[in-house]
Amino acid sequence: MANHYHRLRVGQNARPDPQQHDKRLVAKVLARLQQVLVPLDYGVWTPVDLEQAAIDQARGDGAAHARTLQAPAASKPGQPAQALRVRFQPAGHILGSAYIEFKYQGQIIVFSGDLGAPYAPLLPAPKAPWRADYLVLESTCGDSLHEQRRSRQRRLQRVIERALRNAGTVLIPAFSIGRTQELLYELESIIQ
Numbered sequence: 108m109a110n111h112y113h114r115l116r117v118g119q120n121a122r123p124d125p126q127q128h129d130k131r132l133v134a135k136v137l138a139r140l141q142q143v144l145v146p147l148d149y150g151v152w153t154p155v156d157l158e159q160a161a162i163d164q165a166r167g168d169g170a171a172h173a174r175t176l177q178a179p180a181a182s183k184p185g186q187p188a189q190a191l192r193v194r195f196q197p198a199g200h201i202l203g204s205a206y207i208e209f210k211y212q213g214q215i216i217v218f219s220g221d222l223g224a225p226y227a228p229l230l231p232a233p234k235a236p237w238r239a240d241y242l243v244l245e246s247t248c249g250d251s252l253h254e255q256r257r258s259r260q261r262r263l264q265r266v267i268e269r270a271l272r273n274a275g276t277v278l279i280p281a282f283s284i285g286r287t288q289e290l291l292y293e294l295e296s297i298i299q
Contacts, residue, residue: 147195150234152210155191198222199233201285206236214240221245221285226256228292256293263290264297 147153191211198204198219206219217239225232236242254262270277281287 147193149195149197149205152192152194155193157191196234196236197231199225199227199230201288202230206233208236208239216241216243218243219245227289228256229288260293260296263293267294267297 191209194208194210195205196208198206198221200221204221206217206222209216209218215236215238217236222233222244267277269275279290281290
């Protein structure tokens, strides 16, 4: 059987190495991301060049989106108040999460997915928008009252201690990154 396996591997050497293909694919994706991503700081209004965006869209030039955002230092003095501006603010949901504010023609439009709860042990609290004329918000748990962190941790500790006494198992469904991070933090606190 080993000889048969060896012959198969030798015969496959004529095909391209999948790992090399994967490396080239990853390099291509990273190069594309560098073309289209523009790093922006939290809390800074950044102008969007709508004329350039329209030109790029008409050309079908998806890689040119980076040109439509101008660095704050490069914004033109005396730019009209009607210009589109964008600003990211911390959402406090998971590390690096943000909600986005658009300012256009005197109106502010806020878009957000999940927002984090205040007093999270690992993340800063979300920063509430100062104003929103229009708000588009994900609301999976928007009408839920969540248990306070301390009582939730005490309840978790009681369940774990009971399972240990009974030589049992604790099965914890972890459906999201943020909840899993907090759960691991709370388990560490219980162990200490």
